[in-house]
Amino acid sequence: MVTDTPRNDSLLRALRREPVDRTPVWLMRQAGRYLPEYRATRARAGSFLTMAKTPELACEVTLQPLARFDLDAAILFSDILTVPDAMGLGLYFVDGEGPKFERPIRSAADVERLAVPDMDRELRYVMDAVRLIRRELAGRVPLIGFSGSPWTLACYMIEGGGSDNFSRIKAMMLDQPALLHRLLSIVTDAVIAYLSAQRAAGAQALQVFDTWGGVLAPHHYREFSLPYLTRIARDLLRGDGDDRTPLILFGKGNAPYLEELADSGADAIGVDWLVSLEEARRRTDGRVAVQGNLDPAVLYGSPAAICNEVRRTLASYAAGGDGTHTGLVFNLGHGLSPDMNPEHVQALVEAVHEGSRRSW
Numbered sequence: 001m002v003t004d005t006p007r008n009d010s011l012l013r014a015l016r017r018e019p020v021d022r023t024p025v026w027l028m029r030q031a032g033r034y035l036p037e038y039r040a041t042r043a044r045a046g047s048f049l050t051m052a053k054t055p056e057l058a059c060e061v062t063l064q065p066l067a068r069f070d071l072d073a074a075i076l077f078s079d080i081l082t083v084p085d086a087m088g089l090g091l092y093f094v095d096g097e098g099p100k101f102e103r104p105i106r107s108a109a110d111v112e113r114l115a116v117p118d119m120d121r122e123l124r125y126v127m128d129a130v131r132l133i134r135r136e137l138a139g140r141v142p143l144i145g146f147s148g149s150p151w152t153l154a155c156y157m158i159e160g161g162g163s164d165n166f167s168r169i170k171a172m173m174l175d176q177p178a179l180l181h182r183l184l185s186i187v188t189d190a191v192i193a194y195l196s197a198q199r200a201a202g203a204q205a206l207q208v209f210d211t212w213g214g215v216l217a218p219h220h221y222r223e224f225s226l227p228y229l230t231r232i233a234r235d236l237l238r239g240d241g242d243d244r245t246p247l248i249l250f251g252k253g254n255a256p257y258l259e260e261l262a263d264s265g266a267d268a269i270g271v272d273w274l275v276s277l278e279e280a281r282r283r284t285d286g287r288v289a290v291q292g293n294l295d296p297a298v299l300y301g302s303p304a305a306i307c308n309e310v311r312r313t314l315a316s317y318a319a320g321g322d323g324t325h326t327g328l329v330f331n332l333g334h335g336l337s338p339d340m341n342p343e344h345v346q347a348l349v350e351a352v353h354e355g356s357r358r359s360w
């Protein structure tokens with residue numbers, strides 16, 4: 001395991017709720033189509049999947065936003081759907097329609113055929129990318145590895161792609177709950193193996209994306225998403241040494257469950273903009289770090305408006321605790337979109353650093 005501390009370790013310190021000189025900031029989808037250099041690499045590669053599956057290209061695009069902005073972390077360039085792809089579902093992308101699977105899960109027989117993929121074979125390209133990125137980062141900032149949550153992966157695996165109403169997975173949840181639990185359990189084993197392998201390859205923090213947890217009614221969330229997130233947090237913790245690799249649980253629409261998520265064993269909870277950071281901090285009561293939560297659409301405003309919203313967000317977090325920003329990782333409440341202006345992203349990153357200096 002590569003455990004050397006990066007020169008800029010503010011992300012790792014914030015995740016441990018230690019004081020920092022300025023609040024760390026990174027952005028979900030910080031490497032993406034809003035950057036002209038990303039579009040150029042993608043054109044050269046021919047497709048998103050070629051880029052994600054070629055370690056040299058994945059490394060190149062991972063580093064692109066860091067060359068432009070003073071970001072405090074890199075996030076592995078990959079996708080959450082690499083895991084079901086490695087489980088044999090056949091991931092492909094249709095322009096304008098998003099991800100799709102050739103062989104979605106529709107029956108008990110399909111579930112029974114699923115197995116945890118071999119991380120050194122089917123997902124070796126991801127681990128090779130992690131190792132290469134760590135080498136190229138040369139200790140500048142930490143590298144974040146990630147996975148989808150079991151529920152969110154199951155949504156794509158059963159729907160066969162994106163969905164407006166989640167009709168297929170919700171039908172399975174209602175009519176064949178034991179079958180869905182069986183699938184979620186296998187996917188959870190795969191997620192734990194995947195995150196452990198990324199950690200062994202050099203990822204210094206890990207994030208789980210529960211993008212679709214918020215489409216569940218509370219009793220369903222507590223049955224079909226939360227227990228699996230908790231199992232991931234507990235199992236990863238058990239497999240970790242003294243030099244613990246922090247785990248961030250990000251969820252869209254997870255505001256109703258902040259207390260429960262804070263008890264999961266994770267180090268940080270990532271929240272969207274439907275909850276204030278003041279409330280998120282108060283309700284998690286210093287037990288975990290908090291990551292978030294600017295509405296990404298704020299980036300459609302002017303740089304002055306963006307600075308204003310960043311300051312409000314920082315002040316909100318401070319008001320939820322002892323007036324400092326300790327334990328805050330600044331991020332958006334969801335990812336950047338292709339039509340966003342890189343200069344506005346620059347304004348955001350600068351505003352976070354300016355607004356949080358010597359704040360502790």
Ligand code: CP3
Pocket residue numbers: 027028029030031032033042048075076077078079080081095096097098099146162209211335
């Ligand atoms: O954050 C980062 O910079 C790291 C890279 C990353 C990507 N996807 C790159 C990507 C991460 C962490 C993801 C996670 C991911 N992928 C999630 C969870 C996070 C979230 O946004 O809620 C989900 C649901 C997916 C599935 C997925 N992959 C979707 C819905 C899409 C968009 C399809 C489209 O055409 O808009 C993808 C493709 C994808 N993953 C792109 C990128 C940069 C765009 C691909 C392209 O270049 O065309």
